[in-house]
Amino acid sequence: MAADPIEFRLFGGIQAYRAGQPVDIGHARQQCVLAVLLVEANTAVSADELIDRVWAGNPPHRAKENLYSYLTRLRRALPEISISRHGNAYVLSVEPSAVDLHEFRRLVRQARGSDDRTADGLLGTALARWRGEPFAGQDNPWLNSIRATIDKEHNAAELDHIDLQLRLGRHNKILPTLNTLAETRPLDERIAGQLMLTLYRAGRQADALNHYQQTRTHLNNELGIDPNPALRDLHQQILTTDPTLAVVAEPAVTSPVPRQLPAAPRSFTGRAHELDSITAVMDARAAPASTVIISAIGGTGGIGKTWLALHWAHQNLDRFPDGQLFVNLHGFDPSGKPTTSSDAIRGFLDALGVDPSTVPTSLDAQTALYRSLVADKRILVVLDNAADPAQVVPLLPGSPSCTVLVTSRDRLVSLVTAHGARPLSLDALTQDEARALLANRLGADRLAREPAAVDDLLTSCAGLPLALSIVAGRALEHPDFPLGELAEELRDAASRLSTFDEDPAAGVRSALSWSYAALSPEQARIFGLLGIAPGPDISLAAAANLTGLDDNQVRAELRGLERISLVQQQVPGRYRMHDLVRLYAVEQITVHHPQDLREAALRRLIDFYLHTAFGGQRVFDPRRPVAIEPDPPVPGCRPIRFEDEAAALAWCDAEHACLVACGRALLDHGWYPAVYQLAWTLDNFNSWRGHIQDNLALWQAALVALPHLSDPTIEARIERRLGHTFGQANRYPEAIEHVRRALTLAERAENLIGQAQADNELGYLYEMQGDYRTAREYAAKAFGLFDALGDRVLATRVQSSMGWLSALLGEYEQAEAACKASLEIEIQHQDEHGQADDLDSLGYIAHHTGRHSEALEYYGQSLSLYRKMGNSRSECDTLDRLAQVHATLGDRAQALSTWRQALALLRNRPASSDAARIQQHIDDWTSRER
Secondary structure (H helix, E strand, O other): OOOOOEEEEOEOOOEEEEOOEEEOOOOHHHHHHHHHHHHOOOOOEEHHHHHHHHOOOOOOOOHHHHHHHHHHHHHHHOOOOEEEEEOOEEEEEOOHHHEHHHHHHHHHHHHOOOOHHHHHHHHHHHHHOOOOOEOOOOOOHHHHHHHHHHHHHHHHHHHHHHHHHHHOOOHHHHHHHHHHHHHHOOOOHHHHHHHHHHHHHOOOHHHHHHHHHHHHHHHHHHHOOOOOHHHHHHHHHHHOOOHHHOOOOOOOOOOOOOEOOOOOOOOOOOOHHHHHHHHHHHHOOOOOOOOOEEEEEEOOOOOOHHHHHHHHHHHOHHHOOOOEEEEEOOOOOOOOOOOOHHHHHHHHHHHOOOOHHHOOOOHHHHHHHHHHHHOOOOOEEEEEEEOOHHHHHHHOOOOOOOEEEEEEOOOOHHHHHHHOOEEEEOOOOOHHHHHHHHHHHHOHHHHHHOHHHHHHHHHHHOOOHHHHHHHHHHHHHOOOOOHHHHHHHHHOHHHHHHHOOOOOOOOHHHHHHHHHOOOOHHHHHHHHHHHHOOOOOEEHHHHHHHHOOOHHHHHHHHHHHHHOOOOEEEEOOEEEOOHHHHHHHHHHHHHHOOHHHHHHHHHHHHHHHHHHHHHHHHHHOOOOOOOOOOOOOOOOOOOOOOOOHHHHHHHHHHHHHHHHHHHHHHHHOOOHHHHHHHHHHHHHHHHHHOOHHHHHHHHHHHHHHHHHOOOHHHHHHHHHHHHHHHHHOOOHHHHHHHHHHHHHHHHHOOOHHHHHHHHHHHHHHHHHOOOHHHHHHHHHHHHHHHHHHOOHHHHHHHHHHHHHHHHHOOOHHHHHHHHHHHHHHHHHOOOHHHHHHHHHHHHHHHHHOOOHHHHHHHHHHHHHHHHHHOOHHHHHHHHHHHHHHHHHOOOHHHHHHHHHHHHHHOOOOOOOHHHHHHHHHHHHHHHHHO
């Protein structure tokens, strides 16, 4: 069941209607909040602006709490719209056509760029929206000023419409309206002139001259002025019966107006940005335009290209009063027989009223006739499912007054370059859009009864409108069946496409097969291999390793796949597939290529990721002891070598999701040593960048691989690092359990280094829980072991930790001595990470002993080193402490700026206590400013 439409009225009062029925939007003050947001629809309005406008500069003591309450009630009353918060501002998101004020303004704006007949219809429609005084019943200064502006806009539109009626010879029709206007606004000289001309054209010359004298008297008595020159000239023309005042007859319309559009799609949802993009192209039309406006809508099968084109077309019929032409070109049809350009044009000529017996036989002559018939007309031409630009070009009108919408799986590049088409590539629906589509079809109540099943269905459909429509259709067939049963059917990826293909002609697999059939054998191989690649996307270099081609070869093949929308290049040099397209690709590679070929390609790709990441880690973290040496890469694998830290970190950032996905792929294929090697390689990078959950997943995968490795040293290392990562995730019982296992393994093997590392790790875990004394005891044990072993670097790092723990315990003199001693050794060994940690600790000590200038200096040096290394996690912690120094010094602006820098580093990470703590600091200090 489709959701009922919502309509907002600001003319004649502040009202909302759902399916024609009024909605309770609360008391007058709450209505005022809604009115402000509707006037500023789709634009951010700060809370302070809202309060100022609603309470007219005299807010109550708890104005902000009242505002929040009103917004909450409006959200409950109007669930169809979004009132979202963006920082300290609110945005009411709504289709402008649903608000009478914005629809009125759009129609008036469009009319002023149109011919008279079109403008007449547009202005008539706009004025019909007027139901009375804007915001009636509200006496609010801000709304009063907006009301005055709207009144002027309405008056101007009304008089523009009268001018149009006069130009079109409709003087008898408008005479009663003008008489009323002249009585209510006797000093308006424009109305006076319109009434004089209307009376004259109605054969009432004496009345026209008399009205001039009445107007002249009013102006003289009230304002002490004479009529303006234009009115005096009109008076003279009427006196002399000037022939230029005669009525110009409207031209007769002899040709039929084609209306070929199919019905608007039911339950259309989302795509607001794409719809706005098409409209923006139209609104930006040059006057006069020099070329036909063409929008080329591209995307994979089932993505909703035709739905978008038809929905926009039906929303904008008023732009095309001379008609709409439509043809399905069957460019990617299972029959393999696209519609010829000649057949399409003959259909257009028939719709335009051409006698079939007079249609020329050659395509060039047909095209010339077609273009002649649509010249200077405002016609929309929809060319659906085009095969390629060659099929489209003969169907393009020659007149800039026409508009063309083309849909195709082909990207139609030459149409863009040679004919100025505006490309618009469709991607999957967002999660919210997909949910709304299901709600429109099935009803919000049915979805609300099974939220978990709905989430599973959305995941399985992956935002593909065709898949969502199939699911909705299946559910509507059996309204009493639980959605959970359908979700269970779709949960198995291996059979998911079959579930979507109950109707072989309309299913997802069928839609994709039409595109697959157009591929060359090499493109088909590459398409299939891309399906088995781990991660959400793939870079050009990774694709070259996967396919065994060089960069230029694979770029050319990917360009072909991109052209017909089987892959998308949303970021330069990175390619991705829709999830259901990926499933189809896996099916095809499994059927058409042997397992050994698939596994060899996947191993080349994973070795590329592993060896490139390992080399990058050695560049950006060269002081880290090398605990592993990956197996040599397989033949055909070509890892990237990095020359500097920035390049290595940038590559790891770009490939992060793919690297994490490799861990699961390695497990699935039983390549166990590489699972551990990958976890160790990415450990520091993930920790520095705050990818804690991803790091945890990799070390857990390594734990699964452990029985196949048979190495006690590796086992202890995996247990210890897994414990450390559980600690970073605040899962301390599990963390301590794993580290104690590592300690036991080290003790059994009499491995003193392993024991020291485990003791040090336990110290870290107790520190994270706030037990600083126990933490320092474990750190002291680790220091003693490292010192006895003569490992000065690791002993120094533990000494640094002991200094930090002493600072946390308030033993600042002891802490400072330990940190300065370790800093001196770290400088000798060029250990920048250790230096950064000690400088941060010294900043903390200085701050808490009242030496704030020193604290600022220490923290500044620490930040420089963390940023150089790319350790954003530690950088965030130091920024937090630096902001507290600024706050202590009373520099609120600098404190807030520094906390916001810290929060920005956490923006792309899952919600954490760090982010909540820093946001609380910002909120507290922002409120103090007020």
